[in-house]
Amino acid sequence: MNGSDAFGAAELRQAVLQSWEASPTRFREDANAEEDLRLGGYRDRLLVELAQNAADAAGTGGVLRVEFIDRELRVANTGAPLTADGVAGLASLRASAKREGASIGRFGVGFAAVLAVSDEPQVVSTSGGVAFSAARTREAAATLPGPAEEMAAREGAVPILRLPWPSIGEPPTGFDTEVRLPLRPEVDVDALLAAFIDQAPDLLLALPALAEIRIGEKTWRRVDEDADRLVVAGPARSERWLVHRAAGRLSETALTGLGVEARHATEWHVTWAVPLDDDGMPIPLAEDVLHAPTPTEERLSLPARLLASVPVEPDRRRVAASAASDAVLTFAAECYPALVKKLAAEHRTALVPLPGFPLSDVDDKLRQGVNDRLRVAAWLPAADGKLVAPLKSRVLDYASPELVELLHDVVPALLTADLADAQHRRSLHVLEVRRLGAAEIVEAVTGLQRPPSWWHRLYDALTVIEGADPLAREEFTALPVPLADGRTVTGVRDVLLSQRDADPDPAAMLSTLDIYGMRIAHPEATHPLLEKLGAHPAGPSELLDAPSLEEAVRSSVSNARAGADVRPLAEAVLRLVANAQPRDWLGALALPDADGDVRRADELLLPDAELLEVLDAEYIGEDAPLAVLDEDFAADHPRDLLRSIGVLDTFVVHVEEEPAEADEGFPDSHGWWAEQEAAQPDNWPPARFVGIRDLDLVAEDAWPEAIRLLVQNPETLRALREPNSYPAWWIARYALIEGYPPRHWRLSEAEDLAGLYDTVPDVQLDDEHLRIAGVRAELRIADADDAADLLERLGDPERTVRAGTALRAHQALADAVACSHVDPGELEPPEMVRSVSGAVVSTGRAVVLDEPWMLSVLEAPLVIAGGSPDQFDAEALAELLDLPLASEENTMQVVDPGRTQRWPEVARVPAACELLGIKVPSGDVTLHDVLRVRASTGEHRVHWWVDNTGKLHAERTPDGLGRALAWASGTWQERFALTALLADPEATTLLR
Secondary structure: OOOOOOOOHHHHHHHHHHHHHHOHHHHHHHHHHHHHHHHOOOOOOHHHHHHHHHHHHHOOOEEEEEEEEOOEEEEEEOOOOOOHHHHHHHOOOOOOOOOOOOOOOOOOOHHHHHHHOOOOOEEEEOOEEEEEOHHHHHHHHHOOHHHHHHHHHOOOOOOHHHOEEEOOOOOOOOOOEEEEEEOOOOOOHHHHHHHHHHHHHHHHHHOOOEEEEEEOOEEEEEEEOOOOEEEEEOOOOEEEEEEEEEEEEOOHHHHOOOOOOHHHOOEEEEEEEEEEOOOOOEOOOOOEEEEOOOEEEEEEOOOOEEEEOOOEOOOOOOEOOOHHHHHHHHHHHHHHHHHHHOOOHHHHHHHOOOOOOOOOHHHHHHHHHHHHHHHHOOOEEEOOOOEEOHHHOEEEOOOOHHHHHHHOOOOOOEEOHHHHOHHHHHHHHHOOOEEEOHHHHHHHHOOOOOOHHHHHHHHHHHHHHHHHOOOHHHHHOOOEEEEOOOOEEEOOOOOEEOOOOOOOOHHHHHHOOOOOOOOEEOHHHOOHHHHHOOOEEOOHHHHHOOHHHHHHHHOHHHHHHOOOOOHHHHHHHHHHHOOOOOOHHHHHOEEEEOOOOEEEHHHEEOOOOHHHHOEOHHHEOOOOOEEEEOHHHHHOOOHHHHHHOOOEOOOOEEEEEOOOOOOOOOOOHHHHHHHHHHHOHHHOOOOEEEEEOOHHHEOHHHHHHHHHHHHHOHHHHHHHHOOOOHHHHHHHHHOOEOOEOHHHEEOOOOHHHEOOEEEOOOOOOOHHHHHHHOOEOOOOOOOHHHHHHHHHHHOOOOOOOOHHHHHHHHHHHHHHHHOOOOOHHHOOOOOEEEOOOOOEEEOOOOEEOOOHHHHHOOOHHHEEOOOOOOOOOHHHHHHHHOOOEHHHHOOOEEOOOOEEEEHHHOOOHHHHHHHHOOOOOOOEEEEEOOOEEEEOOEEEEOOEEEOOOOOEEEEOOHHHHHHHHHHHOOOHHHHHHHHHHHHOHHHHHHHO
16 A cells, blocks of 8 residues: 555545635634644654654554654654554644544644654555655645635745645564654754653653664663563663552543543543662652653652643643543542552652642642642551551651560550651651650650560660750659569659669668658669669668658657567668668667567667666666667677667767757756857857767766766767867766766866865776866866855865965956856855955955055955956956955055156166066156055055055155056066066165
């Protein structure tokens, strides 16, 4: 048939020419339509349209070959040869022969793409050939008046594809059809070839009926590895694709609005495809276009390529706005999760469309639809091996395989650990997958009952999160912790951690006891994370710091007397104390006593305690303050250990820091407190209170031995030596040596106190220890009791007191009043006093010497004096003794006026002052050959005098002048030195 008019081309031409002749407008319409296709919709689609035709012809396994021979483009394909209907379709613009079946091209317009490069297209096939020619069409149109006129107006432009002519030629061997296109001179062959090479791989993916495309020397082949994967092998590289195909029929509703011929295509087809690397990992697309199934100009931003039978506009560049388009796009979105599920689980989120501006209306619709379906479809891998929908799933913020394994049966639909990585985070956020942070993990595990080893594994897995998330540590403090007693508590703080390697484990010992509030972690659950979160290592020291253990110890005596067996508690506590510093409250620990009862440890004495030798027996035993520890119990434990928890062996020191008031537990502490506060109000209360227990329980006749115990023990010795020591104060007043308190006695070496105080009996204690106990070594008045005792001793006529001792005693009494150590109002005035002569006289006759010159005229047995005049407060002593001052009782006058002279002018006075290194007084002195004063008792000769006006008088004798000069000079010591100097014979010679 080749060479003949096998396809009825003449008849087709005749029909067209008749229509043009009958209606020149028809000629113009055909020319305009063809021009629109050539310049508009089908520009740059030459290979695409020819490949579509080849695919329609091939059905399956088709081959397309492209060659350039002498500026003629030849495109050959295998498959069904050209038919008469096909030729009619080519020549009819919008009446395709592919009315039925799943053909790709529509309306017979795709072949118009050849006009972009050629004015003389030709198709040769094994069934015949047909040609179209711009030149021959002009010749034919020129014979028709109307078309000729139109052609002239269009500068010779004619509709090339409306008039077919028979063509002579054969397709290449092995091919069934070939399109031959002599190229116009302006066509760039190299650019056209490059465009074909670029399009070839995509056409093999888009057109399943084609298996191979050859362009010149280059060949691309499509190989279907299986139903889901294919390879497009090219000359430079191979492209691997994962695909998912789906098909169905459109409903009548969806077809509404389409043209008559389009409504015959009721089947829809969708293919999703994503490129893969050599390892099978997806390579998400950043930007693409919709393929319908060949490329359109609908830009897409989906990670995968969509090839779908979406109705398009005649130029095949845009999706036609129709219900069918919406339906196919909806079906495509519904199929998308199936593509995703074909990937390995760890790669699936790569195909989730991420947030961004849509590139087209179609892109917007597809993105929304795809993400909506991805959210509700079950495709994410859960830790339990099932697939779950994102909206129902959960993912950990910081996950590890271990943590996911532990929580997969705790958290429903928990995703695998791989999906917690940062690479999946944005995708899961788009899908609205709920993320579980530290707080949610804690909430999920709260209330669980799991073996301790499970919790240890959990803490181990959470350690990574605690290190990575600064906020996690605070949340994790609320984690449950399994305890050694079988309970599981919420919250890590105050939990004590067992020592897994300790033998025995101190925490394990206590865990067997019923101690309310004691929270000891199970050894198998103990983990370093718990310590970071606020738990404490349960070593002996930490256990002893536990408030619950302290409370158990404090209540142990009452619990024992209520019937509880507290011996295990005692044994456990003693084992702790053996390896840690004891605590003050351990004295409350219940221990067995020798009478079969229980007592506080600090109320018990060791069976061989030193204290047993000095304490009064009535204070030891049943219903007594103290008892003896059970002998068997004492034998089972080291002595020092028992002493460390308060069991008594010797006297015990008690220290209270920052006391606010006197300690009620110590006898007469209020008296000591008040006395000290009065003595030093600016430095009170003290920084600490130091006491010694059980001093009030010492037997009266055992005090020497008790004192020996106190001074031999360094701790109690330090307590006695404390400044303002309460124990020393108490012992000095209440201890007994030969029936009297220590301060009743004086040391044998304290000769200054002879006559006032008796020497302490020999009780086998050295002077230092006696002094510490309160035996007097010096004259000191600390309080009103001391003052009253001293006054009584001074007024005792049975005592022989030296004058100097009496003077110093009166001086001390005056100082005590002046310093407010003694309040005269608190004491009864004495009835008898001791004078400067050593005599004891009635207070009704005595006076207190306040002006020393009066001693020359007063009766010494009636004068009370003390110390040097410039240091002695006579008024204070007079108030204490309730006696008048000498100056108040005597009015005396100098008899003769004498002669007044300035001191520097008195002979030899400057020399005497220079010898002593003192200044010469600047005042006056009235000198007398014989100095007399008149009193009520008569006249008295004196050596010196100060009258009531303050004038100083002196005899012209060394004694008188020396005393007057001494009085006029500085200190009292200087005055008596001057007296001695001037009384010297040599000095007398100088004065004369």
